[in-house]
Amino acid sequence: MRNKIKPSILPGFMELNPKEQLIFNDIVNKITKVYERNGCLPIDTPIIEKEEILLAKSAGETEKQIYSIAREDKKQALRFDLTVPFARYVVQHMNDLVFPFKRYQLGKVYRGERNQKGRYREFYQLDVDIVSINKLDIRNDALVISLAAQAFDSIGLNQYTFQISNRKILSGVLSTLEIDNKQEVMSIIDKYDKIGKDKCLELIEQAIGRENSSYIIKLLGLAGSNLEIIEQLRAFNQRLQEEFNINSGKEELNIGVFELLEGINEIEEVIKTLSILGVSDKNYKIDLKIIRGLDYYTGTIFETVINDNEKYGSICSGGRYDNLAELYTDTKIPGVGISIGITRLFFVLKEIGFLEKYKNSSGVDYLIVALGETLVQCVEINKKLQANRFKTEIYLNGGTLKKQLVYADAQGIPKVIIIGENEINEGVVVVKDMLTGEQCKVCIADI
Amino acid sequence: MRNKIKPSILPGFMELNPKEQLIFNDIVNKITKVYERNGCLPIDTPIIEKEEILLAKSAGETEKQIYSIAREDKKQALRFDLTVPFARYVVQHMNDLVFPFKRYQLGKVYRGERNQKGRYREFYQLDVDIVSINKLDIRNDALVISLAAQAFDSIGLNQYTFQISNRKILSGVLSTLEIDNKQEVMSIIDKYDKIGKDKCLELIEQAIGRENSSYIIKLLGLAGSNLEIIEQLRAFNQRLQEEFNINSGKEELNIGVFELLEGINEIEEVIKTLSILGVSDKNYKIDLKIIRGLDYYTGTIFETVINDNEKYGSICSGGRYDNLAELYTDTKIPGVGISIGITRLFFVLKEIGFLEKYKNSSGVDYLIVALGETLVQCVEINKKLQANRFKTEIYLNGGTLKKQLVYADAQGIPKVIIIGENEINEGVVVVKDMLTGEQCKVCIADI
Numbered sequence: 035m036r037n038k039i040k041p042s043i044l045p046g047f048m049e050l051n052p053k054e055q056l057i058f059n060d061i062v063n064k065i066t067k068v069y070e071r072n073g074c075l076p077i078d079t080p081i082i083e084k085e086e087i088l089l090a091k092s093a094g095e096t097e098k099q100i101y102s103i104a105r106e107d108k109k110q111a112l113r114f115d116l117t118v119p120f121a122r123y124v125v126q127h128m129n130d131l132v133f134p135f136k137r138y139q140l141g142k143v144y145r146g147e148r149n150q151k152g153r154y155r156e157f158y159q160l161d162v163d164i165v166s167i168n169k170l171d172i173r174n175d176a177l178v179i180s181l182a183a184q185a186f187d188s189i190g191l192n193q194y195t196f197q198i199s200n201r202k203i204l205s206g207v208l209s210t211l212e213i214d215n216k217q218e219v220m221s222i223i224d225k226y227d228k229i230g231k232d233k234c235l236e237l238i239e240q241a242i243g244r245e246n247s248s249y250i251i252k253l254l255g256l257a258g259s260n261l262e263i264i265e266q267l268r269a270f271n272q273r274l275q276e277e278f279n280i281n282s283g284k285e286e287l288n289i290g291v292f293e294l295l296e297g298i299n300e301i302e303e304v305i306k307t308l309s310i311l312g313v314s315d316k317n318y319k320i321d322l323k324i325i326r327g328l329d330y331y332t333g334t335i336f337e338t339v340i341n342d343n344e345k346y347g348s349i350c351s352g353g354r355y356d357n358l359a360e361l362y363t364d365t366k367i368p369g370v371g372i373s374i375g376i377t378r379l380f381f382v383l384k385e386i387g388f389l390e391k392y393k394n395s396s397g398v399d400y401l402i403v404a405l406g407e408t409l410v411q412c413v414e415i416n417k418k419l420q421a422n423r424f425k426t427e428i429y430l431n432g433g434t435l436k437k438q439l440v441y442a443d444a445q446g447i448p449k450v451i452i453i454g455e456n457e458i459n460e461g462v463v464v465v466k467d468m469l470t471g472e473q474c475k476v477c478i479a480d481i
Numbered sequence: 482m483r484n485k486i487k488p489s490i491l492p493g494f495m496e497l498n499p500k501e502q503l504i505f506n507d508i509v510n511k512i513t514k515v516y517e518r519n520g521c522l523p524i525d526t527p528i529i530e531k532e533e534i535l536l537a538k539s540a541g542e543t544e545k546q547i548y549s550i551a552r553e554d555k556k557q558a559l560r561f562d563l564t565v566p567f568a569r570y571v572v573q574h575m576n577d578l579v580f581p582f583k584r585y586q587l588g589k590v591y592r593g594e595r596n597q598k599g600r601y602r603e604f605y606q607l608d609v610d611i612v613s614i615n616k617l618d619i620r621n622d623a624l625v626i627s628l629a630a631q632a633f634d635s636i637g638l639n640q641y642t643f644q645i646s647n648r649k650i651l652s653g654v655l656s657t658l659e660i661d662n663k664q665e666v667m668s669i670i671d672k673y674d675k676i677g678k679d680k681c682l683e684l685i686e687q688a689i690g691r692e693n694s695s696y697i698i699k700l701l702g703l704a705g706s707n708l709e710i711i712e713q714l715r716a717f718n719q720r721l722q723e724e725f726n727i728n729s730g731k732e733e734l735n736i737g738v739f740e741l742l743e744g745i746n747e748i749e750e751v752i753k754t755l756s757i758l759g760v761s762d763k764n765y766k767i768d769l770k771i772i773r774g775l776d777y778y779t780g781t782i783f784e785t786v787i788n789d790n791e792k793y794g795s796i797c798s799g800g801r802y803d804n805l806a807e808l809y810t811d812t813k814i815p816g817v818g819i820s821i822g823i824t825r826l827f828f829v830l831k832e833i834g835f836l837e838k839y840k841n842s843s844g845v846d847y848l849i850v851a852l853g854e855t856l857v858q859c860v861e862i863n864k865k866l867q868a869n870r871f872k873t874e875i876y877l878n879g880g881t882l883k884k885q886l887v888y889a890d891a892q893g894i895p896k897v898i899i900i901g902e903n904e905i906n907e908g909v910v911v912v913k914d915m916l917t918g919e920q921c922k923v924c925i926a927d928i
Contacts, residue, residue: 038808038809038810038811039533039534039537039808039809040809041534041569041570041572041573041809042531042569042573043526043527043530043531043569043573044527044529044530044531044555044557047527047529048527049525049526049527049570049573049574050524050525051574051577051578052522052523052524052577052578052582052584053577055522055523055524055525056522056523058525059523070872071867071872071873072867072872072873072874073844073845073848073872073873073874075499075502075503075844076499076502076503076506077497077499077502078496078497078502078505079490079496080490080491080494080495080496080603081528081589081603082491082494082548082591082603083490083491084489084490084491086486087486087488090486101529101550101551101552102550102551102552103548103549103550103551103559104548104549104550104551105548105549105593108491110491112550122488122489122490123488123496125488126488126489126490126496127496127498130498130499130500131498131499132888132891132892133888134877134878134888135499136874137499142528144529146552156527156528156529166878169878169879170878171877171878171879173856173877174877174878177875177877307856310856310857310860311860312860312864361485361486362485362486362487362488363485364485397520397522398520401520409620409754409757410757413757413758413759417759420518420519425517425518425519425520426518426519426520427519427520427583428624430581430618430620430621430624431581431613431616431617431618431621432616432618441579441580441581444579445579
């Protein structure tokens with residue numbers, strides 16, 4: 035006897051048992067239906083892409099995490115998100131598309147992250163993106179968020195918060211302050227939740243000095259309702275203009291304040307449109323600490339946490355990217371997208387006990403058992419039941435009636451139809467209720 | 482301006498435009514529903530597996546085609562089918578499964594094949610497998626074929642033929658002939674369609690000599706209806722026994738004839754059960770030239786061609802594997818599976834013009850257009866329509882009414898609801914039929 039291999043998968047990969055998988059698929063199906071109902075079209079792209087496409091816009095972190103393929107012919111790797119390939123798809127298939135183009139896509143993506151609980155190296159994303167030629171109305175940023183809200187509602191999840199920001203706000207302030215190392219400040223703020231408020235403010239002060247940092251600290255400290263924050267942002271902008279004497283003629287100042295103002299106007303429009311689109315205002319909150327690691331965002335950005343479970347991080351993120359297609363074309367193709375990390379979401383929902391009460395569409399309704407040579411009749415009855423939209427199966431592995439009832443019980447099949455030779459002659463079958471144990475004879479004609 | 486990258490994918494990968502993708506997804510959904518209706522449970526496994534698991538049972542060809550991952554931590558690669566990972570899954574999750582375990586699985590698999598039309602390096606398989614502990618009734622071999630038949634029926638495809646064989650037949654004959662290089666003979670027969678009958682028979686004669694080859698030629702030449710072929714097989718077996726004086730006491734002979742007889746009995750049972758299960762007998766045919774390249778099959782094997790389009794090869798294949806779990810466990814876990822190569826199938830259906838007349842579930846029913854500040858009312862009406870299961874979208878990218886009608890037309894949306902400020906005051910909206918161009922006012926209350 036040869037040595038046995040231990041059956042196992044690689045660390046960082048999720049694999050479910052069939053009962054969990056049923057729930058997982060039900061979640062995916064419900065969300066997909068929301069997207070279809072709202073006119074999103076499906077696409078599918080290869081999991082393997084040319085490296086030059088995957089890495090064109092990425093910083094070092096992505097490159098370190100990438101899964102490269104060891105084939106000699108071409109530099110190729112596994113995609114790390116669905117957005118970068120989507121931008122490539124849009125330009126490549128431009129002539130087949132109608133703009134604005136709304137697409138949804140479900141697919142696995144790969145990141146060689148450090149192995150830790152709840153972080154997966156292979157995970158599903160379920161994305162919606164809207165792109166258009168030249169101009170994409172800001173209200174689409176609210177639309178994608180509202181689609182995600184409908185998605186969560188469809189699976190019965192309502193304790194979540196979209197945390198919304200706009201890159202132009204922080205960027206505009208930093209430009210006004212004439213700060214060059216914007217990226218450094220942003221990556222410090224990106225770690226706010228991890229390192230805590232005090233440490234974060236300390237690092238910002240180190241990076242850009244006490245005076246400059248006071249503005250950033252003020253900005254991050256804005257609080258209140260969404261509309262109150264917008265009001266405070268306008269006041270903040272006003273004061274900034276005054277203090278920096280914006281009519282001094284210095285171009286950076288004008289550009290910075292213009293960008294800040296654009297950011298404020300955009301976030302206001304997003305917030306107002308969310309309300310019009312029917313998203314409950316308890317489900318979204320302006321949060322200027324949101325940064326988003328991926329470099330390609332240019333305006334609105336958002337993440338989503340499950341309330342009181344912020345420690346699990348974002349289950350759904352995205353934002354506006356106005357320049358992602360510039361790699362391929364001079365045509366402007368602005369876009370906005372939202373991505374639900376389905377694998378992560380499933381993990382979190384399991385951890386917080388949400389799945390225990392999750393009601394998914396049921397499994398098999400009837401198990402059909404042949405006693406003696408009655409397979410022909412079993413098939414007939416099976417056909418009838420399926421024509422009436424029941425899920426059924428015929429037990430085809432022999433053995434005693436008892437063994438077959440044990441199977442029904444273990445599978446959670448509620449009813450068993452027993453078709454014996456004697457009964458067939460009488461024109462009846464026996465229907466057994468697995469829950470109560472009761473059984474009764476039913477005329478074949480009545481099924 | 483930096484240099485542009487040409488947006489493109491790697492050769493050997495399929496990517497569809499959204500209209501094609503809608504059909505592709507509709508095909509997948511319909512087949513999936515067939516499997517669910519018949520009690521198959523979904524599973525999903527990682528696309529990346531440990532190489533030791535993927536390559537444990539494979540011959541050199543698989544190894545050459547495999548996509549290895551260039552990461553240092555572990556030897557890992559992309560799966561080349563769903564069956565090998567499934568065997569691993571079954572043993573690993575044995576305690577969570579109820580046997581017989583019927584599973585379906587949709588997933589991408591990877592084979593670095595030579596690049597040619599209709600051959601894909603990344604392609605979807607949609608598999609059903611049934612496994613059990615110790616014993617799996619031969620009628621399950623017919624069941625998986627009948628599920629594939631229902632799958633094809635569900636998409637309106639009925640001009641196809643399952644070509645069915647059983648490895649024990651040829652193997653039993655070769656054992657009786659005391660031929661050691663079985664594998665060589667099988668790979669010659671495997672090329673029958675490619676090299677033609679004469680060349681094939683010539684090569685067999687070269688491999689095992691004129692006298693021995695006469696038996697194989699006879700076997701491959703059996704013709705007639707399925708039941709006639711089975712009769713001829715029994716006669717063939719009878720003569721073989723006589724000619725080789727089976728009571729000579731030579732063990733190979735007994736083993737060979739026993740195997741042959743088992744093969745004949747099994748194929749007979751499969752054929753009979755297919756009929757009972759309601760598969761039309763014009764859709765299946767015993768074909769002893771079917772070999773199947775993958776090494777793990779042990780009994781029933783089958784391929785499927787679309788009638789009059791045999792040149793495209795098999796769109797759906799599978800068979801019985803009694804020993805695939807032996808890598809991991811001493812417990813016997815016999816199984817039988819069938820795999821529809823969805824990507825290949827889609828390619829062939831497109832080539833033969835089947836997709837042109839394919840009716841898939843429709844897209845968006847209504848485009849809702851706001852004229853002026855009526856987004857609030859648009860959202861209300863949108864909600865009503867969606868509650869009544871219509872697919873709808875609100876146009877959110879501004880521009881003239883004409884531009885929005887052009888969008889509806891290009892997307893093939895049959896009706897547009899135009900919601901203007903004046904109409905709102907009258908309590909009506911305008912509904913425009915994009916096909917006839919007619920438009921009429923409808924009371925909002927009546928929608």
